[in-house]
Amino acid sequence: MAEGLLRAVDIYKSFVGVQALKKVSFEINPGEIHCLAGENGSGKSTLIKVISGVYSPDSGYMEFGGKRYEKITPIDAIQSGIQVIYQDFSIFPNLTVMENLAFNSELADRRKIVNWKRMRKIATDAIAKINFKVDLDAMVGTLTVAEKQMIAISRALMFNTKLIIMDEPTTALTKREVRNLFNIILKLKERGIAILFVSHKLNEVFEISEKFTILRSGELVATGSTADLDSEKFSFFMTGREFQKKTFVPLNVSKEPIFQAKGIGMKSAFHDVSFDLRRGEIIGITGLLDSGRTELALSLFGIRPIDHGAVLVNGEEVKIINPQVAMQHKIGYVPEDRLSEGLFLTQSIADNIVISEIDSLANKIGILDHKRRSEEIERWVRELAISTPNPDNACQTLSGGNQQRVVLAKWLALNLDILILNGPTVGVDIGSKHDIHGILQKLAEEGLALLIISDDLPEVLENCSRILVMKSGSIVADLDAAKSDEKTILSYMM
Numbered sequence: 001m002a003e004g005l006l007r008a009v010d011i012y013k014s015f016v017g018v019q020a021l022k023k024v025s026f027e028i029n030p031g032e033i034h035c036l037a038g039e040n041g042s043g044k045s046t047l048i049k050v051i052s053g054v055y056s057p058d059s060g061y062m063e064f065g066g067k068r069y070e071k072i073t074p075i076d077a078i079q080s081g082i083q084v085i086y087q088d089f090s091i092f093p094n095l096t097v098m099e100n101l102a103f104n105s106e107l108a109d110r111r112k113i114v115n116w117k118r119m120r121k122i123a124t125d126a127i128a129k130i131n132f133k134v135d136l137d138a139m140v141g142t143l144t145v146a147e148k149q150m151i152a153i154s155r156a157l158m159f160n161t162k163l164i165i166m167d168e169p170t171t172a173l174t175k176r177e178v179r180n181l182f183n184i185i186l187k188l189k190e191r192g193i194a195i196l197f198v199s200h201k202l203n204e205v206f207e208i209s210e211k212f213t214i215l216r217s218g219e220l221v222a223t224g225s226t227a228d229l230d231s232e233k234f235s236f237f238m239t240g241r242e243f244q245k246k247t248f249v250p251l252n253v254s255k256e257p258i259f260q261a262k263g264i265g266m267k268s269a270f271h272d273v274s275f276d277l278r279r280g281e282i283i284g285i286t287g288l289l290d291s292g293r294t295e296l297a298l299s300l301f302g303i304r305p306i307d308h309g310a311v312l313v314n315g316e317e318v319k320i321i322n323p324q325v326a327m328q329h330k331i332g333y334v335p336e337d338r339l340s341e342g343l344f345l346t347q348s349i350a351d352n353i354v355i356s357e358i359d360s361l362a363n364k365i366g367i368l369d370h371k372r373r374s375e376e377i378e379r380w381v382r383e384l385a386i387s388t389p390n391p392d393n394a395c396q397t398l399s400g401g402n403q404q405r406v407v408l409a410k411w412l413a414l415n416l417d418i419l420i421l422n423g424p425t426v427g428v429d430i431g432s433k434h435d436i437h438g439i440l441q442k443l444a445e446e447g448l449a450l451l452i453i454s455d456d457l458p459e460v461l462e463n464c465s466r467i468l469v470m471k472s473g474s475i476v477a478d479l480d481a482a483k484s485d486e487k488t489i490l491s492y493m494m
């Protein structure tokens, strides 16, 4: 094993009324990709801040690059090669890419005359290190989150960096951007740079990290090789809760299908897709990203209509040409990206829940029935166990898992027959994920017909009665979930 790069030993840190870290020890080697996980409030950010000198620990010490520090200062940390990329990236939106990158070396030197040529050279070299291409004269505020992150990484690499710490770097990224970030992380590793990566997303931890450390309520609960971890252990370490898997057993399946797809297709996306969906059933649709699963989901809700085949609702053909038609036929759709498509984050939780049923809450002359409105809100907050002190708070005050419940509530308030969910637990913490699965199973028992589009195989295996596997736009397998497993599904997907 390579000689350790960083060792933090018996770190304690408290804030008024909170013991944020209790005797936490932590080690990372050069070139190691290490995931730091834990639920919200478990102490991850505090540990990062201790390591980077933002907070001094109440007790404990740190060794970095062979040197011992009782308290490392932020300047020591940077000079010895520790760089932190915070969630806000600490960049200046009103400056250009070039100015952001060259800021430290040029502007901070208080040179009277800014040497633009030198700045351009510094910036060009910085982005070249990670093969990142961007207009150096663009205002950083106009760039995407992923681009801002690349600038923050480029900037971190301008120093003699040995350890890069990233606090939840994938939160606001698309899957493709996550992939790109992971490729860059692997390249940094090749150069011997250690990466400490904060995440509570199971699939990311398994995919990218070699070592893991899990905190719970400020305490170290487990650390070791990711190879020795499995999803059950991970969930237990994260939450301290044992989840017994409740595999879905359909109970009240209707005799007649409520929804039928007969040879439907959309040019260059999918073709000849047929299936029947009954009340009480949960059907899973899985496949790789380009398998056509997303387009299929969008077409069933009329966002991108089909161009051949037929859809039948209760045995009658319906042309779902837009979401309004879908909703008239009691079909709802929970989008994959709840943050951009499903919720108004700055509006209250309450308004988000009743927004789609607002017409039915008005009396004959069109005035909102406040009593019914609050009854509805109270009902859904209770039924879906939305964890909030007050439903009038803005939606953005909720955790991802609770936001997802608000999206569900919004649809369920419409008394639907059919609910299509695209990636229902993407970006949701483990405890909430488990609870949402319980809610979906209960809805099926109560007679809803559900269709879950997901590439999370354990999710479809545990929560669906049947699984349709898509590949290159077609359904290549129709499996009984109870008799299937991940290997079988993967063999059809690939």
Ligand SMILES: Nc1ncnc2c1ncn2[C@@H]1O[C@H](COP(=O)(O)OP(=O)(O)O)[C@@H](O)[C@H]1O
Binding pocket: 015, 016, 018, 019, 020, 038, 039, 040, 041, 042, 043, 044, 045, 046, 047
């Ligand atoms: N500056 C602070 N002042 C007071 N309490 C804090 C401060 N920073 C964090 N905490 C508390 O310490 C605990 C750990 O927080 P944090 O390290 O941010 O957790 P995580 O990053 O895992 O979500 C939480 O209870 C949080 O409220």
Ligand SMILES: [Mg+2]
Binding pocket: 044, 045
């Ligand atoms: Mg944090």
